[in-house]
Amino acid sequence: xxxxxxxxxxxxxxxxxxxxxxxxxxxxxxxxxxxxxxxxxxxxxxxxxxxxxxxxxxxxxxxxxxxxxxxxxxxxxxxxxxxxxxxxxxxxxxxxxxxxxxxxxxxxxxxxxxxxx
Numbered sequence: 001x002x003x004x005x006x007x008x009x010x011x012x013x014x015x016x017x018x019x020x021x022x023x024x025x026x027x028x029x030x031x032x033x034x035x036x037x038x039x040x041x042x043x044x045x046x047x048x049x050x051x052x053x054x055x056x057x058x059x060x061x062x063x064x065x066x067x068x069x070x071x072x073x074x075x076x077x078x079x080x081x082x083x084x085x086x087x088x089x090x091x092x093x094x095x096x097x098x099x100x101x102x103x104x105x106x107x108x109x110x111x112x113x114x115x116x117x
Contacts, residue, residue: 025054028082033057034074038064042099057083091116 034057037045045051045058057077059070066074077083084090094110097103 022053029054029056029077031055032083034059034077034083036061036064036066036070036074038062038097040097040099043097048097048102048104057081089116 031051035045035049036059037043039060039062045060046053046055049056051058057073059073059077061067061070074083091111092114094107094114095104096107098105
């Protein structure tokens with residue numbers, strides 16, 4: 001067994017030992033929203049958005065793009081699990097995560113396109 005696998009399994013044993021009531025969290029996200037983000041290992045969506053387990057659906061892919069697969073996941077998140085399918089009354093914002101600083105920087109063009117009507 002590789003060292004990485006051993007480390008992952010040891011970490012999982014520690015995690016499972018403190019799991020508590022997490023297994024009883026409701027399937028729909030408690031805060032009713034989803035995040036689409038890049039799969040970059042330097043991004044921790046829970047930390048950057050102040051999330052706890054069960055708060056939101058996190059969909060990750062290369063580049064954080066709204067690809068067909070990501071859209072499919074977002075639709076399932078909405079239809080089956082209750083997150084907000086974006087209606088024209090809900091603004092959408094675009095941000096880039098700066099891996100050097102940990103900051104979210106707004107992309108004004110993306111936010112302008114996503115303005116609620």
